[in-house]
Amino acid sequence: MQEYLNTFIRSVFMENMLFTYFLGMCSFLAISKNVRTAFGLGVAVTFVLLVTLPVNYLLDNYVLKAGALLWLGNVFEGVDLSFLSLIIFIAVVAATVQLLEMVIEHYLPALYNSLGIFLPLIAVNCAILGGSLFMQQKEFPTIGIATTYAFGSGVGWLLAITGMAAIRDKLQYSDIPKPLKGLGIAFIITALMGIGFMSFSGIKI
Amino acid sequence: MTEKDKLILFNPLGKNNPITVQMLGICSALAVTSKLEPAFIMAVSVTAVIAFSNLILSLIRNTIPSRIRIIVQLLIVAALVTVINEILKAYAYDVSKQLSVFVGLIITNCIVMGRLEAFALGNRPWASFLDGVGNGLGYAVLLVIVAFFRELFGSGTLWNFQVMPQSFYDAGYCNNGLMILPPMALIIIACIIWIQRSRDKELQEK
Numbered sequence: 001m002q003e004y005l006n007t008f009i010r011s012v013f014m015e016n017m018l019f020t021y022f023l024g025m026c027s028f029l030a031i032s033k034n035v036r037t038a039f040g041l042g043v044a045v046t047f048v049l050l051v052t053l054p055v056n057y058l059l060d061n062y063v064l065k066a067g068a069l070l071w072l073g074n075v076f077e078g079v080d081l082s083f084l085s086l087i088i089f090i091a092v093v094a095a096t097v098q099l100l101e102m103v104i105e106h107y108l109p110a111l112y113n114s115l116g117i118f119l120p121l122i123a124v125n126c127a128i129l130g131g132s133l134f135m136q137q138k139e140f141p142t143i144g145i146a147t148t149y150a151f152g153s154g155v156g157w158l159l160a161i162t163g164m165a166a167i168r169d170k171l172q173y174s175d176i177p178k179p180l181k182g183l184g185i186a187f188i189i190t191a192l193m194g195i196g197f198m199s200f201s202g203i204k205i
Numbered sequence: 206m207t208e209k210d211k212l213i214l215f216n217p218l219g220k221n222n223p224i225t226v227q228m229l230g231i232c233s234a235l236a237v238t239s240k241l242e243p244a245f246i247m248a249v250s251v252t253a254v255i256a257f258s259n260l261i262l263s264l265i266r267n268t269i270p271s272r273i274r275i276i277v278q279l280l281i282v283a284a285l286v287t288v289i290n291e292i293l294k295a296y297a298y299d300v301s302k303q304l305s306v307f308v309g310l311i312i313t314n315c316i317v318m319g320r321l322e323a324f325a326l327g328n329r330p331w332a333s334f335l336d337g338v339g340n341g342l343g344y345a346v347l348l349v350i351v352a353f354f355r356e357l358f359g360s361g362t363l364w365n366f367q368v369m370p371q372s373f374y375d376a377g378y379c380n381n382g383l384m385i386l387p388p389m390a391l392i393i394i395a396c397i398i399w400i401q402r403s404r405d406k407e408l409q410e411k
Contacts, residue, residue: 022387025231026315083291086309087283094276123275126313133306179402182410183228184395191391198386 004148011152014201017127018160019194024127028161029186038165039158041122046154048122049131052096053150056089056132057143064088089132097123127157163193214335217343223316224347225398226408230316235390236307237348241364243303244352245345250289250308252341255317258282259325259337266326278321279312286311316340351393359384 017023024045032038062068064085069076101119105112112119122128131153140146167189176185206214223229230251238244258281269277290308293301301308311317320340325333356362358381361369369378383389402408 020387022231022235022391023310025235026229029228029231083287086287086290086312087280089309090279090283090312091276094279098276120275123279124313124315124318126310129313130306130310133309137306177399178409179399180395183225184398184402187391187395187398191388191395194388194391195386198388 003145007145007148008152011149012156012159013197014203015153016156016160016197016200017130017153018157019190019197020201021130023130024125024157025190027121027125028164028190029183032161032164032168032186035162035165035169038161042154042158042161044119044122045125045127045157046151048093048097048100048125048128049150049154050147051100052093052128053131053135054143054147055092055096057135057140057146059088059092060085060136085136090129093128093132094123127153160193164190210332210335213332214339217336217339218346219343219401220405220408222343222347222401223319223340224344224394225401227316227319229319230314230344231394235351235394236387237304238352238390239355239359239385239387240303241349241352241356243300244348246293246297246300247304247307248341248345248348250293251311251314251316251344252338254282254285254289254311254314255320255341256334256337258285258317259320259333260330262321262325263328263330263333274326278318282317282321283312316344347394347397350397351390354393355384355389359389 015021018025018028027041031041060068062071064081066080066082067077069079069081097119101112104119131150135146135149138149140149164186168186171185171189180188217223221227224231237247258278261281262278286309289311290301293304293308320336324336328336353363356364357368361367361374361380369380
């Protein structure tokens with residue numbers, strides 16, 4: 001139990017996808033102008049991470065890794081398909097997003113209408129593919145831990161984009177030098193938030 | 206090369222820079238700019254991927270059904286990135302270790318997808334190839350500038366050679382540890398945007 005909690009807290013705060021690795025910056029900057037839509041996108045990202053990461057975990061451990069195909073018979077002992085992992089991972093992500101889009105459109109039209117435009121964009125959100133690649137690098141012991149990591153990363157991303165949207169809401173009323181308006185000030189705020197999140201990195205668990 | 210080709214090639218270097226103006230490709234780039242060498246290799250890889258994926262997609266653009274085009278684009282890019290990843294592992298192992306997951310993340314780099322969608326789908330192969338090279342170079346210029354400042358002030362070195370003379374350190378100069386931290390990359394880019402937009406008033410946002 002403690003291990004799950006540790007993984008969760010670490011992935012939300014200490015290894016926040018956005019502020020420590022800058023993954024998913026493009027949609028973060030483009031869609032953080034309004035708190036409601038930002039929150040919706042955050043939820044969608046969390047959801048897609050939660051679906052794709054365990055699937056990729058299973059694929060990595062039972063198909064791609066060196067010797068992972070052993071369950072098919074001894075002939076496959078020396079097979080190492082890890083060079084295919086990039087293509088397989090992105091295919092899983094793109095297919096999942098397409099599938100999710102159809103399912104949500106059919107069963108939850110209200111949610112679809114509020115997320116509609118962002119859903120296809122999620123396929124190219126770096127945070128999603130990044131989650132799978134980090135999962136491969138960190139070599140999680142069980143699928144449970146990997147799923148917790150996916151959930152934590154998603155929640156961390158959600159926190160970041162909602163916070164950013166809230167700040168940008170207030171920013172409309174402040175007097176910023178003209179050349180810095182828009183993109184420039186958004187970069188500086190993200191940097192400051194990133195420095196803030198760094199204070200978590202001192203925590204040892 | 207005609208006048209129009211030149212425009213396609215050189216516009217992304219300044220007025221239409223993918224990072225500072227089009228707001229694309231910030232994702233995977235910032236974490237690799239703490240040193241000049243990985244930043245340069247990353248920039249070269251991204252340029253190669255954009256140029257060739259633009260070329261390939263433009264060649265087959267009339268045969269792709271538009272509903273599944275995103276998956277087709279992702280597969281083209283993923284195949285190219287896999288090739289680059291294997292090449293880096295074979296010839297520049299240390300740098301590929303340093304770049305870790307960020308080579309793989311070129312797949313979801315918004316510049317690649319953005320240019321595929323915005324340009325290669327509607328233009329002829331040669332123009333698309335030039336557009337890819339131009340945008341890759343625009344990205345490269347920015348990456349190298351950021352890495353230059355971060356490495357110079359953060360570690361006192363450039364391309365792993367000591368640049369800051371020892372006499373500076375003897376006189377009490379210290380490397381600025383803050384420059385090594387990832388958030389500084391954002392602040393440097395913000396400064397570049399500031400300079401660019403105060404010189405070119407058309408780019409300012411209302």
